[in-house]
Amino acid sequence: MAYKVLGKKELSALFSANPDKYYKIALFDKVGFQRHKCIHCGKFFWSLVDRTACPDHEAYGFLGNPPTSKRLDYIDAWKEVESFFGSNGHTIVNRYPVVCRWRDDLYYTIASIVDFQRVVEDKVFFELPANPLVVPQMCVRFNDIENVGLSGRHYTTFCMIGQTCDADAEGGYWKDRCMDLDYQLLTKILGIDPTAITFVEDVWMGAGAFGYSLEYFVNGLELGNAVFTEFEGSENEYRTMKHRIIDMGAGLERFSWITMGTPTSYDCTFGPVIDEMMSKTGTMRDKEILGSYFRFVSNALERTEVDLRALKSTFAKEMKISFEDLNKIVNPFEAMYTIADHTRTLLFAISDGSIPSNVGGGYNLRVILRRALAILERLGWKFDLAEIADIHIGYLKRMYPELEEHVNDVRTILQIESNRYLGSKERMNSITSSIKGKKQSLSVDDLIRLYESDGITPEYLIESGAIERIPQDFYARLSELHESHHSTHNLKPITGIEELQPTRLLYYEHDLMTESDAKILTIVENKYVILDQTIFYPRGGGQEPDTGDIEGIKVLDVTKQNEIVIHKVSSSKGLLPGKKVRIRINPRRRDLITKHHTSTHIVNASARSILGPWVWQNSAFKDEGYARLDITHHSSLTREEIEGIEKAANKVVRQNSPVLINTFDRIDAERNYSFRIYQGGVVPSGQVRIVNIKDWDIEACGGTHVNRTGEIGLIKIFRTERIQDGVVRLEFVAGEAAIDYVEKQENQLNTISRVLGASKEKVVESLRKSVDDADETKRKLRAIVRKTLPSVMNSIFKDAKVISSDGIKLFSIHDEELGEDYYISLGETATQNDPYLIFVALIGKGQGVRVITFVGELARKRIKAGDLAQRLSLTLGGSGGGNDAFGQGGGKFKHKIRETISSLEEMISQTIGR
Numbered sequence: 001m002a003y004k005v006l007g008k009k010e011l012s013a014l015f016s017a018n019p020d021k022y023y024k025i026a027l028f029d030k031v032g033f034q035r036h037k038c039i040h041c042g043k044f045f046w047s048l049v050d051r052t053a054c055p056d057h058e059a060y061g062f063l064g065n066p067p068t069s070k071r072l073d074y075i076d077a078w079k080e081v082e083s084f085f086g087s088n089g090h091t092i093v094n095r096y097p098v099v100c101r102w103r104d105d106l107y108y109t110i111a112s113i114v115d116f117q118r119v120v121e122d123k124v125f126f127e128l129p130a131n132p133l134v135v136p137q138m139c140v141r142f143n144d145i146e147n148v149g150l151s152g153r154h155y156t157t158f159c160m161i162g163q164t165c166d167a168d169a170e171g172g173y174w175k176d177r178c179m180d181l182d183y184q185l186l187t188k189i190l191g192i193d194p195t196a197i198t199f200v201e202d203v204w205m206g207a208g209a210f211g212y213s214l215e216y217f218v219n220g221l222e223l224g225n226a227v228f229t230e231f232e233g234s235e236n237e238y239r240t241m242k243h244r245i246i247d248m249g250a251g252l253e254r255f256s257w258i259t260m261g262t263p264t265s266y267d268c269t270f271g272p273v274i275d276e277m278m279s280k281t282g283t284m285r286d287k288e289i290l291g292s293y294f295r296f297v298s299n300a301l302e303r304t305e306v307d308l309r310a311l312k313s314t315f316a317k318e319m320k321i322s323f324e325d326l327n328k329i330v331n332p333f334e335a336m337y338t339i340a341d342h343t344r345t346l347l348f349a350i351s352d353g354s355i356p357s358n359v360g361g362g363y364n365l366r367v368i369l370r371r372a373l374a375i376l377e378r379l380g381w382k383f384d385l386a387e388i389a390d391i392h393i394g395y396l397k398r399m400y401p402e403l404e405e406h407v408n409d410v411r412t413i414l415q416i417e418s419n420r421y422l423g424s425k426e427r428m429n430s431i432t433s434s435i436k437g438k439k440q441s442l443s444v445d446d447l448i449r450l451y452e453s454d455g456i457t458p459e460y461l462i463e464s465g466a467i468e469r470i471p472q473d474f475y476a477r478l479s480e481l482h483e484s485h486h487s488t489h490n491l492k493p494i495t496g497i498e499e500l501q502p503t504r505l506l507y508y509e510h511d512l513m514t515e516s517d518a519k520i521l522t523i524v525e526n527k528y529v530i531l532d533q534t535i536f537y538p539r540g541g542g543q544e545p546d547t548g549d550i551e552g553i554k555v556l557d558v559t560k561q562n563e564i565v566i567h568k569v570s571s572s573k574g575l576l577p578g579k580k581v582r583i584r585i586n587p588r589r590r591d592l593i594t595k596h597h598t599s600t601h602i603v604n605a606s607a608r609s610i611l612g613p614w615v616w617q618n619s620a621f622k623d624e625g626y627a628r629l630d631i632t633h634h635s636s637l638t639r640e641e642i643e644g645i646e647k648a649a650n651k652v653v654r655q656n657s658p659v660l661i662n663t664f665d666r667i668d669a670e671r672n673y674s675f676r677i678y679q680g681g682v683v684p685s686g687q688v689r690i691v692n693i694k695d696w697d698i699e700a701c702g703g704t705h706v707n708r709t710g711e712i713g714l715i716k717i718f719r720t721e722r723i724q725d726g727v728v729r730l731e732f733v734a735g736e737a738a739i740d741y742v743e744k745q746e747n748q749l750n751t752i753s754r755v756l757g758a759s760k761e762k763v764v765e766s767l768r769k770s771v772d773d774a775d776e777t778k779r780k781l782r783a784i785v786r787k788t789l790p791s792v793m794n795s796i797f798k799d800a801k802v803i804s805s806d807g808i809k810l811f812s813i814h815d816e817e818l819g820e821d822y823y824i825s826l827g828e829t830a831t832q833n834d835p836y837l838i839f840v841a842l843i844g845k846g847q848g849v850r851v852i853t854f855v856g857e858l859a860r861k862r863i864k865a866g867d868l869a870q871r872l873s874l875t876l877g878g879s880g881g882g883n884d885a886f887g888q889g890g891g892k893f894k895h896k897i898r899e900t901i902s903s904l905e906e907m908i909s910q911t912i913g914r
C-alpha cells in the first residue's frame with residue numbers, strides 16, 4: 001500500500017518545536033516533571049530528578065532489586081491491571097484472535113490497536129467496541145526469532161495491554177486523563193517511586209494518520225507507550241482528526257518482570273512451565289551464574305545490537321570460567337525458554353485456527369515448531385511439545401479460558417507436524433547426500449517444488465548442507481506463484497466510465513429476475529456496454545458471471561470495475577447510448593451457479609465440522625458445471641473424511657434450512673458472528689452482507705444464493721486433492737449438475753458391466769476376477785521376457801554404444817507400448833550380463849514419462865543409477881532417485897523425451913569423462 005507518510009525526523013521536529021502544546025500533560029505540572037535533553041542522543045524526556053541521559057542509556061536497575069511494593073507473576077499482573085482500569089470506567093474486552101482475519105495486509109495481530117483498525121481503500125478506520133476499553137491482546141511477531149529465549153525479553157508472542165480510547169466519542173478522554181491513569185497504575189497500584197519514572201517524547205505514524213507519544217520507563221525498562229493519534233493527512237496538509245485516538249500499549253511480560261526482578265522476563269512469564277521442564281529433563285539451576293549472566297546480557301542488549309557469542313565469551317572471561325562450562329550452564333535454559341515461547345505461540349495460533357503450513361503465516365509457525373523440535377533432538381530431551389502446551393493452558397486459563405476448548409486440536413496438530421518433521425528430515429537427508437559434493441545444484445524450480453509439495457524450506461536445506469544460500473529470486477518467484485491464483489482475471493481497466501453513476505444491481509433486489517429493461521449509458525470500444533441497471537451478476541468472489549443477451553446480442557462476459565458493471569458483448573450493432581433495451585440472463589446457468597455457491601458455504605462448514613477448526617476457505621470457484629473449494633487442512637482427505645463431509649452437507653440440504661441474507665454494520669456483524677464470517681477474505685466496506693445458512697454457516701458474501709437449502713437437491717463430491725502443503729481442494733457438483741453426474745456414473749457402470757459381461761449387481765465381483773486375470777497376464781509377460789531374453793539381449797549388446805575409452809556402454813530406448821515391468825526385467829538382466837552397460841528406458845505413460853535406469857557393476861564406479869534417474873526426471877519436470885544399480889523416476893514433460901534421449905550421451909559423458 002502506498003501511503004504518503006512523513007519521515008520520523010520531520011515529525012519529531014514538528015512536535016518537539018512545541019512541547020508545551022503536544023507533550024506537556026497536566027500531570028507534569030502537578031507533580032513537577034521537568035523536560036530534559038539527552039546528552040547522548042538528543043531525545044527529549046521528562047523526569048522528576050535531574051538526569052542528563054534518557055533511559056536508553058540506563059542499565060536495568062530492577063534486576064534482583066524490584067522497585068515495586070508487590071510481587072506479581074504474569075496472571076496476577078494482569079489481574080491488577082484489569083481491576084484498576086475496570087474500576088476506572090473501562091470496559092475489559094476479550095482478546096481478539098492472534099490470526100488477523102479482519103485485515104488482509106496482516107497475517108497476525110501484531111499490536112493491540114490492530115484489533116480496532118479496519119482498512120478500506122488504503123485508509124485506516126478505528127472501530128472500538130466500547131469506550132474507553134482495555135484489552136489483554138496476545139500479539140505475534142516473527143521479526144526477532146533469533147533473540148527469543150536468549151535475550152531475556154524477546155518473544156514471538158507477547159501480551160500487549162491495550163488501553164484504547166476514542167477521545168471524541170462518548171466516554172472518551174484525551175492525554176491528561178490517559179497519563180494520569182497510567183501514572184496511578186505505576187505509583188499507587190504497583191507502588192513505584194515517582195522519581196524512578198521517566199517519560200520520553202516520541203512520534204508515531206501509520207496509514208494516513210500520525211501523532212505524538214510518551215513512552216514510560218522505570219529503572220531503564222520501557223513499560224508502555226501512549227500514542228496520541230491526532231492528525232491525518234501529510235506534512236504539508238494535515239488536519240485534526242474528527243475522532244482522535246489514544247493507543248496506549250504496554251507489555252504484560254514487562255509489568256510482571258519489573259515487580260519480580262528475575263534475571264529474565266521468561267522466569268515470571270511462563271508460570272510453572274520452566275520448572276516442569278527442569279524436572280522433566282533433570283536440569284539444575286546454577287542461580288548465581290545464571291543470574292549474573294542474564295543480567296549482563298540484558299543490559300548489553302538493551303543498549304546496542306551485540307553478537308551474543310561474543311558477549312558470552314566476554315562474560316566467561318570475567319567470571320573466570322571456560323566458554324564451554326558457561327554454555328553447559330546457560331544453554332539448557334536458553335533452550336527451555338525458547339521451547340516455552342514457541343509452544344505458547346503455537347498454542348494461541350492453532351487455537352485461533354491457524355496451522356503450520358506453507359500458506360501465508362503458517363510458514364512462520366512451521367519455522368518455530370521445527371526450531372523447537374530441533375532443540376529437543378539436539379539436547380536429547382524426551383518430552384512432547386503437546387505436554388508443554390498443556391502446562392501453558394493450565395496456567396493461562398485464568399486469563400484465557402478459551403484455550404481449554406482447543407486442547408485436542410492443539411495436540412492433533414503438534415503430533416502431525418512432529419511426525420512430518422521426522423519424515424521430511426529423512427527426505428532432506430537423502431536429498432542432501434545426493435546433492436552434496438556434486439557439480440549439479442538445485443535450481444529455483446527444484447527448490448520451489450520441494451517447498452510446495454514437501455514443506456521443505458530452503459532454510460532447512462541450508463542447515464543440512466544441501467544448498468549454500470537461498471537464490472535471490474526464490475521468495476519473489478514463490479509469491480508470484482501464489483498471486484497468480486487470484487489475478488487470473490485482472491483485466492486492463494476500461495477508461496472513460498469514471499464519471500458514470502454506480503450501476504443499480506437488480507440481482508440483489510430480485511434474485512429470481514431473469515429479464516428486465518435497462519438503459520444504455522455508454523459503450524466503450526464497441527464491445528463494453530454500461531447500463532443504468534443490470535440483472536447480470538459480474539464475476540466476483542469466486543462466482544462466475546451470468547451470460548445472456550442485450551436486445552438479442554450475446555453477452556460474453558460480465559465484470560465489475562469499482563461500482564460499475566461492464567457487459568462485454570459479441571457486437572454493438574444496433575446498440576446506442578441512451579437507448580432502452582431488453583436484457584435477459586441464461587436462467588439455467590444462473591440457477592446452477594447459485595446452487596454451487598450456496599453448496600460451497602455448506603461444504604466449507606461441513607469440512608470444518610468433520611476435520612477441525614483450522615479449516616478455512618483458502619479460495620473458491622463457482623461455475624455452472626461444478627464448484628471448487630480449497631480449504632486449509634494439514635493432510636490429504638481419507639475416504640471416510642470425504643464421505644463424512646458429503647453426508648453432513650447433504651443432511652443440511654435435506655433439512656431445507658432457510659438461507660437468510662442481511663446487511664449489517666461491520667462492527668455488529670463481527671461482534672455477533674465472529675471473524676469466521678471472513679471466509680472469502682476481508683470485506684472492504686463499513687457494511688457487510690451476511691449470508692446465514694441457519695444453524696450451520698455464516699459468511700460475509702456478495703454472491704447469489706438459494707432461499708432454502710432444499711433447492712440444492714444433492715451435493716456430490718467427485719474429487720479431492722492435496723494441492724499444496726496445507727491446502728486441500730474439494731471439487732463437487734450440486735443441483736441438476738449433481739443429477740447429471742450421478743447419471744453419467746450410472747452410464748459408466750452400465751458400460752463396465754457390459755464390457756465385463758456381468759450384471760450391475762455382480763460388477764465388483766467380476767471386476768475383481770478381471771484384476772486377478774490381469775495379474776496372471778503380468779506373470780505370463782514376465783515368463784515371456786525370460787524366454788525371449790537371450791535374443792533381445794543380443795540386440796541390446798549390439799545396439800549399445802561405447803561412450804568411453806574404458807568401454808562403458810550406453811543403451812537407451814523410448815517406448816509407449818510395453819510397460820515398465822517389462823523394462824525393469826530387461827534392464828536388470830542386461831546389466832547383470834554386461835557390467836559395463838548403462839541402461840536407460842523412457843516410457844511414455846498417459847500424460848507423463850516414466851524413467852528406468854540400470855548401471856552395470858563396473859560402470860557404477862563412474863555413475864550411479866539413482867543419480868542418473870534423478871537428473872533425467874528433473875529434466876522431464878519431475879523427480880526420481882534410487883541406488884547405485886537401479887533408479888527410477890518420472891516427469892510430466894512428455895514433449896521433452898526426444899530431446900532428453902538425444903542429449904543423454906552428452907550428459908553421461910560429462911559425468912564419467914571420456
Ligand SMILES: [Zn+2]
Nearest residue numbers: 038040041054
Ligand atoms: Zn538518549
Ligand SMILES: [Zn+2]
Nearest residue numbers: 680701702703
Ligand atoms: Zn460466498
